Amino acid sequence: VAEIIGHFEQAVLVALIHLGRDAYGRAILNEVQTRLDRDVSAGAVYATLERLEGKGFAASHLAPGTAIRGGRARRYFVPTGAGVRALNDARSASDALWHGLAWPLRVRA
């Protein structure tokens, strides 16, 4: 049975894939905000990253920080194979749900 991931978790995983090697906290926060087209709190993004790591859908490593961030380390995230499979499953489940319907739906008067 495929692990079910929520909408927000999908947004974070998609951001990780899109950002590639540049996926660290600040960039992920901005990317998720852009993709969801709304303001997103840092707390929600960090909690989701922690949860994704706990589920084995993402992995992280530390890298040295820059001067503008006071030399504080950056944590870079990458999606794992399980994370990519979970995203594929989520997309397939969504496609199956919509199968046979013409998009956009028409409103009956």
Add this chain to the structure above:
Amino acid sequence: MIETPPNPPRWASALLRVSLRPTEVECVSGDLLEEYREVKRPTLGRYRADAWYIKHALSVIWRLVWPFVVAAIGLRLLSFAFPRGWNATLVPAPGVSLIDAAILLLAGYYGAYRTGRVITGIVLAGAVSVLSFIAFLVSASIMMPSLLAAPFEKPFIFVILLTLLALGLAFGVVVGTVGAAFGRWLPPSKIHRIDVA
């Protein structure tokens, strides 16, 4: 003359540091500081950039504190539904009953267990006390709308409210400290810290 880079409010940075595990502190605070200095401060100006930073710092602590706040608000609502005396308390004040103590104890325990630091548990329990008091004021005002005007008609009621808040906060800090001590030094916490390291 060397220009020092702008910094967000110190108290918000301290609150952020307190809410995070030692392994997360550098990365998360660095991310917010980087965005603050590079984007928000130049584009929004000092006050709106500070507001942005505070909002995100509070969002991090809110992830820890909300279950206990929900429990405390639930307790306040139940207090209106049940007859007086169902929730044993030493003094007739909001936020200092036995069930409040249990919630604050858990908040203190969880905070210290999560970060391995007693201060997190104390801050968490203190925050629960203050938010629980605000919930009490709001719910009491809904039940008796005349209460809203009372402090303006009789200013000493402000003093009474502040005293009740201080009492609740002190109770939260004391009970939270006990919970935090358990969270910091009981065996499960040690196992957790080894995992993090």
